[in-house]
Each structure stands twice: as structure tokens, then as C-alpha cells.
Amino acid sequence: MPDSGPLAVLEALPRVPAVVAREIDPADGWPGVDDPEGLRAQIADWLSQYANAGTRRTYAYALGLPVAWTDALTGADPALTGTPPSRRPPPARPGPLHHLAWFRWCAGRGLDPRAATGSEVKAWLHALDATGAEKRTRQRMLSTLSAFYGHLTETGVVPANPAALNRARLGLSRSVRDASPTIRLTxxxxxxxxxxxxxxxxxxxxxxxxxxxxxxxxxxxxxxxxxxxxxxxxxxxxxxxxxxxxxxxxxxxxxxxxxxxxxxxxxxxxxxxxxxxxxxxxxxxxxxxxxxxxxxxxxxxxxxxxxxxxxxxxxxxxxxxxxxxxxxxxxxxxxxxxxxxxxxxxxxxxxxxxxxxxxxxxxxxxxxxxxxxxxxxxxxxxxxxxxxxxxxxxxxx
Known part of the structure; x- marks a missing residue:
């Protein structure tokens, strides 16, 4: 990869209150992370488990990683990397939850994601809720985060999965009675x-x-x-x-x-x-x-x-x-x-x-x-x- 900055991993954060996120200069490194290269390698090891490039991109995007970085990190699609930058589709416009993707949220607090506890994960979920994230969105983001930490736990990087929370107490348990937000087309x-x-x-x-x-x-x-x-x-x-x-x-x-x-x-x-x-x-x-x-x-x-x-x-x-x-x-x-x-x-x-x-x-x-x-x-x-x-x-x- 041509960019050695670990937050070539992350796009620059939007201008929001410092308690949520802050602008990042990729050359400065990953805020709160002493060994960014090690974290990058652990993320790559996790994502490389998934054979489907679409799954890797979806998980990475949900956590705040640029799709292009993810492709390069895990062995990019030749059809994609062979396309000149001018011909690639532009990145999606940041939405209201852009700054609350997990890695951006941690970076805004100078928190090494590997040092996060259940308390930080719950604070993050409450921030998502306060910003208007739907229940299904929070369920999906928490599931992705739990998969990531499950891998770090299995490989001995962290002692326990901080995202393995009681979903019922958080109002995030799944129920067949939950109405689907997807419209029904005839x-x-x-x-x-x-x-x-x-x-x-x-x-x-x-x-x-x-x-x-x-x-x-x-x-x-x-x-x-x-x-x-x-x-x-x-x-x-x-x-x-x-x-x-x-x-x-x-x-x-x-x-x-x-x-x-x-x-x-x-x-x-x-x-x-x-x-x-x-x-x-x-x-x-x-x-x-x-x-x-x-x-x-x-x-x-x-x-x-x-x-x-x-x-x-x-x-x-x-x-x-x-x-x-x-x-x-x-x-x-x-x-x-x-x-x-x-x-x-x-x-x-x-x-x-x-x-x-x-x-x-x-x-x-x-x-x-x-x-x-x-x-x-x-x-x-x-x-x-x-x-x-x-x-x-x-x-x-």
C-alpha cells in the first residue's frame, strides 16, 4: 500500500464536537493506537476470513473503513484495482451516522479499539440511538462489532468480547413480532x-x-x-x-x-x-x-x-x-x-x-x-x- 498512515484506513472525520470525533491527518497515525500497523494486520486477518468481497466491504464500511483500503488490504479485486481512479465510482456521501462508525468514534476519543470495554460499546450504542439510528441499524452494527471482537478474542488479542452484551436489556433483541421496515412491493x-x-x-x-x-x-x-x-x-x-x-x-x-x-x-x-x-x-x-x-x-x-x-x-x-x-x-x-x-x-x-x-x-x-x-x-x-x-x-x- 502506498500510504503508510494507519488512518489511510479512515477518511477524515467530519467537523463535529470533539467529544464525538475530530479531523484526522493520516500522517499523524491512528489516535490512541500505539501500534497502528498491528491493528491493521489484525483487521486484515479478520476480514480475510470472508470469501465474499461484498461481505468484507460491508463489514469494513460499517466499522468506518474505506472500501478501497479494505480491498487493497485483503487482496483487491483485479478488476477494481485495474480501473484508473478517474473511472471508479465516487465514494458514498457521508450520512448522519458517518462519524459514529465504531473506529471513527474510538478515534475521536483517542481510544484504542482493542482497549474498549462494554461500557464504551454501550455509550456508542446510546450515541447511535440519540442520533436517530433505527433499531435494526443498531442491531446490525452491534452484530458486526461483535464479529470483529469475537475474532480478536479467539486469537488472544483481547481477553473478552466487549460487544457481547445483553441485547434484551438494550432493547436490541430480535423478535419475529418486529415489523419489517422494508416496503412491500406488489x-x-x-x-x-x-x-x-x-x-x-x-x-x-x-x-x-x-x-x-x-x-x-x-x-x-x-x-x-x-x-x-x-x-x-x-x-x-x-x-x-x-x-x-x-x-x-x-x-x-x-x-x-x-x-x-x-x-x-x-x-x-x-x-x-x-x-x-x-x-x-x-x-x-x-x-x-x-x-x-x-x-x-x-x-x-x-x-x-x-x-x-x-x-x-x-x-x-x-x-x-x-x-x-x-x-x-x-x-x-x-x-x-x-x-x-x-x-x-x-x-x-x-x-x-x-x-x-x-x-x-x-x-x-x-x-x-x-x-x-x-x-x-x-x-x-x-x-x-x-x-x-x-x-x-x-x-x-
Whole structure:
């Protein structure tokens, strides 16, 4: 890494009261940490346990680490590092909780994260609550922190996990009675999103490319993919097995699953890739095994770089805002996870077997691995066609 400052790890903190955070000059080192290189190595050791780059980025971002630093730290994606800085998507704009990411919060107090106690973790959680962080946000951030300290405990860096707190007392215990904040999209609304994506306003000469990409993104999200899974897909992950087009998706925990393409998604993806190759002047896709085709993103930026989850989120929001009356009341709340949520609810409404739905979306609660077995996974054991038929108003094959 070219930058030797440990808080090349952290972006400069926003100008907020000193009790919360303060500006940091990377050359000054990591506030409160005597051996920043050691901490960096311990963070790298923890993150490198996760095979999925999306998981590593999500965990690092939640704790306040820049995504680019995380990629370089854990063995960056060649497709990403090979992209000139000018072509990479800009970092996400800091939100209201930016300065309360755990490492920034500790840095603002000159606290070595390895010296933190349960009292500091509780103070941090209360600060999140006071800033307006939702319960699910606090649950997720605490879970990430607990995973980090669990690793430090296992490796003998800290004597105990300070994030292993009584969640019930903190009001953070999980309950099936908790209402999901995710909006519930109907099949008709997903159809409206697809129509709006095809008509997405764009005055550049690449209007057709952008419109087809938007349709492909919405189409793929109707398969129940996580946004991190979508942006992590390469063209090499699109294969034909058993005579059916399939996406080999790397999900949470490094578990791969096969996601069957519906006709809806397959047509949209094919149209996008054809237009993308035509625009790029590529008449024949690169041959697998002979070129760098395996690292070519399935969904790409105009210059061929890998889209970020923020790119997809922004694109979907633009599509929703132009979708007309069908989404007028919920357009501002549409995000990738809402489409994943819709996949599950629509599939169950169509009487799909719940085991098939769980296998389709890769839920961790699957009791057995039989649905990941390629011998058992067939066209008849996916709910994808039922969902596509509901969206298009047709009968499944």
C-alpha cells in the first residue's frame, strides 16, 4: 500500500464536537493506537476470513473503513484495482451516522479499539440511538462489532468480547413480532419498475445502453439477489447447466448457489450485454480461460468498471421516481432489498414451497444443504418462474 498512515484506513472525520470525533491527518497515525500497523494486520486477518468481497466491504464500511483500503488490504479485486481512479465510482456521501462508525468514534476519543470495554460499546450504542439510528441499524452494527471482537478474542488479542452484551436489556433483541421496515412491493409494481427502466430519461448518445442496463438491473433483482451479490457477479458467472441459463452467485458465508434465470431476466440481460458489446466494439465476447473474461463485471459502468452497490441503489431510485402512479407513494423508499423482499413474498403468495424460496435467495436459516445440491436443484425446485409470471401477468411453463 502506498500510504503508510494507519488512518489511510479512515477518511477524515467530519467537523463535529470533539467529544464525538475530530479531523484526522493520516500522517499523524491512528489516535490512541500505539501500534497502528498491528491493528491493521489484525483487521486484515479478520476480514480475510470472508470469501465474499461484498461481505468484507460491508463489514469494513460499517466499522468506518474505506472500501478501497479494505480491498487493497485483503487482496483487491483485479478488476477494481485495474480501473484508473478517474473511472471508479465516487465514494458514498457521508450520512448522519458517518462519524459514529465504531473506529471513527474510538478515534475521536483517542481510544484504542482493542482497549474498549462494554461500557464504551454501550455509550456508542446510546450515541447511535440519540442520533436517530433505527433499531435494526443498531442491531446490525452491534452484530458486526461483535464479529470483529469475537475474532480478536479467539486469537488472544483481547481477553473478552466487549460487544457481547445483553441485547434484551438494550432493547436490541430480535423478535419475529418486529415489523419489517422494508416496503412491500406488489407484482404490479415490479412490472411498473421494469417498464420505467426501459423508458429511463437520458439525453446522451448512450441512451439505449443505459436503458437496457436499467432493465437488466431490475430484471436481475426480481430474482431475489442481494445487491452485493448482483454487483459481485462476473460475466463468467452466467452459465448454462442442464440446458438452463444459470447465475452462479457467491452469497453470504462464501456459499455459492445457482440462481435460475427467468425468461424475463434472461431477455433483459441478453439485450443489455449485446448492446454493451456493440457500444464497446466487441463483436465476440472474450473466450473463457484465454483472457480476463472471468473478471469482467456482469453489470458494468459506461467505462467497463464494476458498479458499486451505491450505483445500483441510485439507479433503482431514479427508475422508481419515473414509474408513475404505481409507485408514486413509495418511490422514495424503493431500494434493492425491497425487490428481494418482494421476491419472497410474491413467491409465497403464489404457493411456492418455502424450502425452494429459501434456497433461491440463499437464506442462512436453511436447515439442510440439500437445496444447494446441484443434483437436487432443478427448474422445478425454483420459485423464479412463478414470480416472473406474476409480474408479467402470464402463466408459468
Amino acid at each position: 407484482a404490479e409494481q415490479l412490472g411498473a419498475l421494469l417498464g420505467a427502466a426501459a423508458r429511463l430519461p437520458n439525453r446522451t448518445r448512450h441512451r439505449e445502453l443505459y436503458a437496457r442496463r436499467a432493465v437488466a438491473v431490475v430484471g436481475l433483482l426480481t430474482l431475489g439477489l442481494r445487491v452485493s451479490e448482483l454487483v459481485g457477479l462476473d460475466r463468467d458467472d452466467l452459465v448454462v447447466t442442464g440446458g438452463e441459463p444459470v447465475l452462479r452467485v457467491l452469497g453470504k458465508g462464501g456459499v455459492r448457489r445457482e440462481v435460475y434465470l427467468t425468461e424475463l431476466a434472461a431477455v433483459a440481460l441478453r439485450a443489455y450485454l449485446e448492446e454493451r458489446d456493440r457500444t464497446a466494439g466487441t463483436s465476440t465476447p472474450a473466450v473463457r480461460g484465454r483472457t480476463a473474461a472471468a473478471r469482467t463485471p456482469l453489470i458494468a459502468t459506461r467505462d467497463g468498471g464494476r458498479c458499486s452497490r451505491f450505483d445500483v441503489n441510485a439507479l433503482l431510485r431514479r427508475v422508481a421516481l419515473t414509474a408513475g402512479p404505481a409507485l408514486a407513494d413509495v418511490a422514495e423508499k424503493v431500494h434493492p432489498h425491497a425487490l428481494r423482499h418482494a421476491y419472497v413474498t410474491i413467491a409465497l403468495e403464489q404457493d411456492a414451497r418455502i424450502q425452494h424460496v429459501q434456497a433461491d435467495v440463499g437464506h442462512a436459516s436453511i436447515a439442510t444443504t440439500q437445496y444447494y445440491d446441484r443434483g437436487r436443484r432443478t427448474r422445478g425446485t425454483t420459485a423464479a418462474d412463478l414470480v416472473a409470471a406474476a409480474i408479467t401477468g402470464t402463466q408459468p411453463d
